[in-house]
Structures are given as structure tokens and as C-alpha cells.
Amino acid sequence: MLTASHIDRVVQLALDEDAPWGDITSETFIPAGTRATAVLSAREPGVLAGGDVFAAAFRLTSTDTGVTVHVADGERFSAGETLATVSGPARGLLRAERIGLNFCQRLSGIATVTSAFVAAVDGTGVRIADTRKTTPGLRALERHAVRCGGGHNHRFSLSDAVMAKDNHLAVLTSRGMSVTEAIRAARARLGHTTTIEVEVDRIDQIEPVIAGGADIIMLDNFTLDELREGVTIVDGRAVVEASGNVTLETVRGIAETGVNVISSGALTHSIRSLDLGLDMIVDGV
Incomplete structure (x- = not known):
């Protein structure tokens, strides 16, 4: 079973690797206190996996960030569908963006391929x-x-x-x-x-x-x-x-x-x- 504590350990390591001394681009270009909303959307159909992992990337970056995942792990989605919405400090969203995407894209790729194998032996x-x-x-x-x-x-x-x-x-x-x-x-x-x-x-x-x-x-x-x-x-x-x-x-x-x-x-x-x-x-x- 995938536990919340295990997710946090893995995601924190990824965040530390990606911004070991902070995100100098966002800290230079984005004014402090700026807030933003980000929408995770599908550019192709698939099966979602890693919704909690995606959310953890933003939660661990800023406690003042809210994440709503609209599609549950294991559910199919279509191209163009909104999968999650994130709101919070813009600097935090930009820092967590790549890590959240990397995990969700890879895990959803695995889930999608697996579902094709399962369908093939139905x-x-x-x-x-x-x-x-x-x-x-x-x-x-x-x-x-x-x-x-x-x-x-x-x-x-x-x-x-x-x-x-x-x-x-x-x-x-x-x-x-x-x-x-x-x-x-x-x-x-x-x-x-x-x-x-x-x-x-x-x-x-x-x-x-x-x-x-x-x-x-x-x-x-x-x-x-x-x-x-x-x-x-x-x-x-x-x-x-x-x-x-x-x-x-x-x-x-x-x-x-x-x-x-x-x-x-x-x-x-x-x-x-x-x-x-x-x-x-x-x-x-």
C-alpha cells in the first residue's frame, strides 16, 4: 500500500534535488505575495495515477496551497479534461510544477499501459x-x-x-x-x-x-x-x-x-x- 508518509519522503527528495538552494528564477521575477491558480489538464486520454503524489509536491512547497484533484486514481480521462486545480503563492506553484508533473505523467503512463495489457487479456x-x-x-x-x-x-x-x-x-x-x-x-x-x-x-x-x-x-x-x-x-x-x-x-x-x-x-x-x-x-x- 502506498502511504502518505512514503509519498512525502519521495516527493521531498525530488523537491530538494530540483531546488536545493531555492528557485532563483521565481524569486527574481515573481513579486512576493503574488497568488496564482494552476490547472492540470490532459493533452491525451489515459488512466490517472499519482493524484496524491502530484498534490504532495505543492503541499510540501507551501502550506498555503490548496489542491483539488478532480479525477481519482484508476479512473480514465479524455484529452482536454481537467484533472486537478491548484491555488496558492505563485512562487510555490512554479517551484513544485515540474516535480508534480514528472510524477503524475510517469505514473499515469504506467497505469495507462497496464490498463491496455489488462484489456488485451480480457x-x-x-x-x-x-x-x-x-x-x-x-x-x-x-x-x-x-x-x-x-x-x-x-x-x-x-x-x-x-x-x-x-x-x-x-x-x-x-x-x-x-x-x-x-x-x-x-x-x-x-x-x-x-x-x-x-x-x-x-x-x-x-x-x-x-x-x-x-x-x-x-x-x-x-x-x-x-x-x-x-x-x-x-x-x-x-x-x-x-x-x-x-x-x-x-x-x-x-x-x-x-x-x-x-x-x-x-x-x-x-x-x-x-x-x-x-x-x-x-x-x-
């Missing part, structure tokens, strides 16, 4: 999930945006879940331990509420992983035919996740192979920020 029952391929320091925000777009979150961090990937298995097998033995040994050390996910990149790895008691099997970079074969082999004995080079063009075909989850790093690492604009009006002018 009717299949497959979940669209993100990965840990997020911007360092922005994971909680970007994963919130994925949820706004109708997607689901994978493990949040390395501390959250057991997920043995190819490099883990390579280390174990080089020491003479079989995959089945390794999974059973891990299971014996874990609490009963912890699930185990194992990544495989070959069909012949599936049965040994199931024999070890894995709860989730990730089929990494499998072809569609291999995915169908993998689903048949697993036969309901574990949750099947597909991953690797998932795009909006390929995701429907992957979903129709019978997998349960499709995870895609493209939801967060390859998105285009949405085109949003913030137009300023000096009060009384």
Missing part, C-alpha cells in the same frame, strides 16, 4: 503482474500505478518471497545438489505460510521443480507451443507464470496458452510518460 482469467524492474526509489509509486491500471503486483522486494531464478539454480547445481533437493531443503527451512516460486527456462526442468514442491513455476522466455506444453505438464499442480519479452502485441497469445499469471517488466521500465499540462493563471488578472 476474458482469459489471466492476471497481469509487474516485476522488480522499477525505477530505484520509486518502486512503491510505480507499483501503485500498476494497480491503478488494473494490474497486480509481484513480490515487492527480495525480502518478501522465495523466488529461485536461473542464477540461484546454477550455483546450486554447480555444488552437486539437484533442483528437487534444493527446493525440498528450502521448504524445510521456511515457515508454512511462505510460498516458493522457481524459474525454469527448459521443459525438462518442470517435473524436477514440481517434485521439489514448488508452489509457482515461472516459464521464462518459452515459445507459445512450449508454454502450452508446460501448462499441460504442470496440470494444476502449481501456479504457472509466464515471463520474458511480453509485449502488448504478444500478451493475448500468451494468455491463451492457459497460464495463470503473466509478468512483464515493460509495465514499468519501458513506458512513455503521459502528456499532461499545467497552465498558470495569476489571480485577479
Whole structure:
């Protein structure tokens, strides 16, 4: 869950980075006490994410600033629609403008792309999930945006879940331990509420992983035919996740192979920020 305290920490860091010793342009050109209103509007359609993050940029810059967000996170909007209105000291609005826009544009871009992936697999029952391929320091925000777009979150961090990937298995097998033995040994050390996910990149790895008691099997970079074969082999004995080079063009075909989850790093690492604009009006002018 994205908390207010986490939003404030991330946004304050961004504000400090952008104006470490103040905004010398606004302080030079804008008379003290000048008040203004700014309108956040959409220049293209999309799904909103980051309304609270946008508001925090202005709230943390000036306590005498009011922000009204007109579209809730997760709601669709049209080009030309007003998304938020901000009123307060003009200097504060100008200082927070870029930071508020940067966050809202990027997060809304993630939500919009995610919603397109979710729509592409409609009717299949497959979940669209993100990965840990997020911007360092922005994971909680970007994963919130994925949820706004109708997607689901994978493990949040390395501390959250057991997920043995190819490099883990390579280390174990080089020491003479079989995959089945390794999974059973891990299971014996874990609490009963912890699930185990194992990544495989070959069909012949599936049965040994199931024999070890894995709860989730990730089929990494499998072809569609291999995915169908993998689903048949697993036969309901574990949750099947597909991953690797998932795009909006390929995701429907992957979903129709019978997998349960499709995870895609493209939801967060390859998105285009949405085109949003913030137009300023000096009060009384």
C-alpha cells in the first residue's frame, strides 16, 4: 500500500534535488505575495495515477496551497479534461510544477499501459503482474500505478518471497545438489505460510521443480507451443507464470496458452510518460 508518509519522503527528495538552494528564477521575477491558480489538464486520454503524489509536491512547497484533484486514481480521462486545480503563492506553484508533473505523467503512463495489457487479456482469467524492474526509489509509486491500471503486483522486494531464478539454480547445481533437493531443503527451512516460486527456462526442468514442491513455476522466455506444453505438464499442480519479452502485441497469445499469471517488466521500465499540462493563471488578472 502506498502511504502518505512514503509519498512525502519521495516527493521531498525530488523537491530538494530540483531546488536545493531555492528557485532563483521565481524569486527574481515573481513579486512576493503574488497568488496564482494552476490547472492540470490532459493533452491525451489515459488512466490517472499519482493524484496524491502530484498534490504532495505543492503541499510540501507551501502550506498555503490548496489542491483539488478532480479525477481519482484508476479512473480514465479524455484529452482536454481537467484533472486537478491548484491555488496558492505563485512562487510555490512554479517551484513544485515540474516535480508534480514528472510524477503524475510517469505514473499515469504506467497505469495507462497496464490498463491496455489488462484489456488485451480480457476474458482469459489471466492476471497481469509487474516485476522488480522499477525505477530505484520509486518502486512503491510505480507499483501503485500498476494497480491503478488494473494490474497486480509481484513480490515487492527480495525480502518478501522465495523466488529461485536461473542464477540461484546454477550455483546450486554447480555444488552437486539437484533442483528437487534444493527446493525440498528450502521448504524445510521456511515457515508454512511462505510460498516458493522457481524459474525454469527448459521443459525438462518442470517435473524436477514440481517434485521439489514448488508452489509457482515461472516459464521464462518459452515459445507459445512450449508454454502450452508446460501448462499441460504442470496440470494444476502449481501456479504457472509466464515471463520474458511480453509485449502488448504478444500478451493475448500468451494468455491463451492457459497460464495463470503473466509478468512483464515493460509495465514499468519501458513506458512513455503521459502528456499532461499545467497552465498558470495569476489571480485577479
